[in-house]
Amino acid sequence: MWPTLNIALLVITFAIFGTSHAIVPPAGRILGGEGAATGQFTFAASVRLDSAHVCGGNIIGTRQILTAAHCLVDNKKYVVNTNRISVRVGSVNQFAGGKIVYVDTIALHPAYERPTNDIAVLTLITELEVSSKLSIIALAKSIEEEPPVGSEVVVAGWGEQFSGMTPYKLQSTKFTVATDESCTNGYAANDETMFCLAHSLKQGTCTGDAGNGAIYNNRLVGISSFVVGNCGSRYPDVFVNISVFAAWIESQIELVATRSKVTALILIYHLCLNYCHNWRHNHVLSERGNSFRLCTLISKVAEIMLVRSAITLTILWLANAAPNERVVGGFDAYISQFPYQISLQHLDGSHSCGGSIISNKFILTAAHCVVVGNGIETYPPRFYQVRVGSVQRAAGGQLLNVKRIIVNKSYGNFLNDIALLELEEPLEFTKNIQPIEIADEEVPSGEDVIISGWGTLTTFGYLPHRLQWNTLKALTTEECEDAIKMGVDSFICLAHQSGNGACNGDSGGPANYKGKLVGVAGFVINGCGSNKPDGYAKVFYHRDWIKAHIGE
Structure with missing residues (x-):
């Protein structure tokens, strides 16, 4: 998409094709594409701002549309009002056919900061009915379902064409999954949350194509995010990697389902209470019998289910409201x-x-x-x-x-x-599988030490799906003794601010100083993220034992 919007140019190197404040409706386009026939790409949707197409979308549930986050944010980084957003579904014509549906809520990925984590879920007010012209696309949920380098991926959308004209009809084209090297040549900050799709010159995605789905083996594997340079340049186009975000996407669907369940249970609960209340007033005690006891039982069951669903809803809301809490207080690893x-x-x-x-x-x-x-x-x-x-x-x-x-x-x-x-079998080392050298000296006091793990985000909390990391400070044996009365040579204490540090599930994980393994996660004091340092087994102290048992 040509960068016609005021947020379209990010720095100077690449263009984000989506919406903005006062958001000028862009033309949509897949450069060099072919017109889609009725019945093709029935999951594709046109996301509209003030009734004009701005981005593509993908039907992933009866009430959910998946698109790019930047399509829904203005130039002041505010999410646009839902009453300005609508979606056309069930048609290959962006101007007619199918039906227009309206948006109840907009959920941007909580870690979205353009151009990273560029993904959002729109929840519709009403449910969609699956038909020959409207379908739900399955998500890629694991690395195994990601397309390998060199494979063909299909993308369809209403983005602007090379002539600058906007097609009324949905266009589709085939891309090839680019190598990491090719992707990094175009965008140096490329990581596993993204992947790149290569194309010929004057082909590819452009303005209005953001949010378009990339399809491989009948699964949604990517969301169009941005182009490097200009539309149709020699660089591959950058897409959001769906499998990395599958858990978050599904949590959004579950959040809506649980909210609906809570609403229904509230209604049932109040109906039961009103019925039992009226029974008491209209019947003498001797007439109540089993019917009254059944009424009371139903009310109690409804109350229990309501409480449980409310707890589930709260947990889901908290998980989506604060996903950046890591290793306690850390960050996503790439x-x-x-x-x-x-x-x-x-x-x-x-x-x-x-x-x-x-x-x-x-x-x-x-x-x-x-x-x-x-x-x-x-x-x-x-x-x-x-x-x-x-x-x-x-x-x-x-x-x-x-x-x-x-x-x-x-x-x-x-x-x-x-x-x-x-x-049982020796490892074959790759760029993603490498050994770490064990420490051959002490870590000086006050030095930064990096920890990582999948431990819970809070004491007795939930495990993150993605590896987390944080930076702590090394203490001397004497400082460790002063802090937690564990000043022994076999220990290394790592200090941190409150709300940071290791937690349940991080045990056994590494502490890294200048590329060498200096500690093995052991315990925390007064709960995760307290103001006390965390205890790690000192690898340098155990170096001889380790080498003796691995045959070095």
């Missing part, structure tokens, strides 16, 4: 940022602890993650698996079996809390 990080899991795929790749056959983790009770007896290795090469704890990378578990025999009372996991 793919290959921590290639040594692993997720230690039970066989059902549930995350247990973190760990670090220290060779092609060994993982270093915390002893308390693998022992029975407070002793040094371990659970059988077959109880565990290890996910490597992914920033998602539940998807991507590889899953490997554990052959042997070695616990430090001096483990106890928080001391010497380290263990080695020997893998």
